[in-house]
Amino acid sequence: EALKSYKRGLLKHIFDDHYGSGWHEVSLGEISQITMGQSPDSASYNIDQIGLPLVQGNADITDGITTPQRYTSAPTKICDAGSIILSVRAPVGSVSWANQRLCLGRGVCAITAQNTKFLYQLLIHHQDDWKRIEQGGTFTAISGDDISSFKVSVPNKDTQSTISFFLSKYDAMEQREENVLRVLQRQKAALLQQLFI
Numbered sequence: 001e002a003l004k005s006y007k008r009g010l011l012k013h014i015f016d017d018h019y020g021s022g023w024h025e026v027s028l029g030e031i032s033q034i035t036m037g038q039s040p041d042s043a044s045y046n047i048d049q050i051g052l053p054l055v056q057g058n059a060d061i062t063d064g065i066t067t068p069q070r071y072t073s074a075p076t077k078i079c080d081a082g083s084i085i086l087s088v089r090a091p092v093g094s095v096s097w098a099n100q101r102l103c104l105g106r107g108v109c110a111i112t113a114q115n116t117k118f119l120y121q122l123l124i125h126h127q128d129d130w131k132r133i134e135q136g137g138t139f140t141a142i143s144g145d146d147i148s149s150f151k152v153s154v155p156n157k158d159t160q161s162t163i164s165f166f167l168s169k170y171d172a173m174e175q176r177e178e179n180v181l182r183v184l185q186r187q188k189a190a191l192l193q194q195l196f197i
Helices: 002-016 116-125 127-133 144-149 157-196
Strands: 024-027 032-036 052-055 070-072 077-079 084-087 095-097 102-104 108-113 151-154
Touching: 002 116, 002 157, 032 077, 032 144, 077 108, 084 116, 095 116, 102 108, 108 116, 108 144, 116 127, 116 151, 116 157
Parallel strands: 052 102
Antiparallel strands: 024 151, 032 108, 052 070, 077 102, 084 095, 084 108
16 A cells, blocks of 8 residues: 555656646547447357357456456457546546457457557556546446546656666556465465464
């Protein structure tokens, strides 16, 4: 939790205080390629790994990584591994990585850019900002136009590379700590079982 809190502070310092020089405001559509999801025919859904894994929304994402539960033999919109996945239906704005080639359902879109790793960190920082453009009542959503016109500030390419390199290293450190925590939790559960059963 301390690492996550520190990361939030880093993102605020970098993206709100404009670390470095040469920052300018652009729309997301100017600096990235956005592929909106589209639901395949439900008759094509399966759990037998036929076709492509299907990501429909946040239920198919775990710890910032896509973890699809179903496949589709009739994929509609497709993204490659390494794409950014952005949820477009409640909760809007959650950011994750596609860890394999995927079919995109209507609850997500895929985003790629010249420096996708930098854009990933930028979108992580802006996750809560999507709330102001959510539409609808109980079931909130954002459109492709909302995403494309979303305004962000970006630095020059060298600064983007520096930022993405640094924050990627920080994320790796955070992931290592989470892995250690999971191992300790499993060990504790096993010890409790031995002690009390």
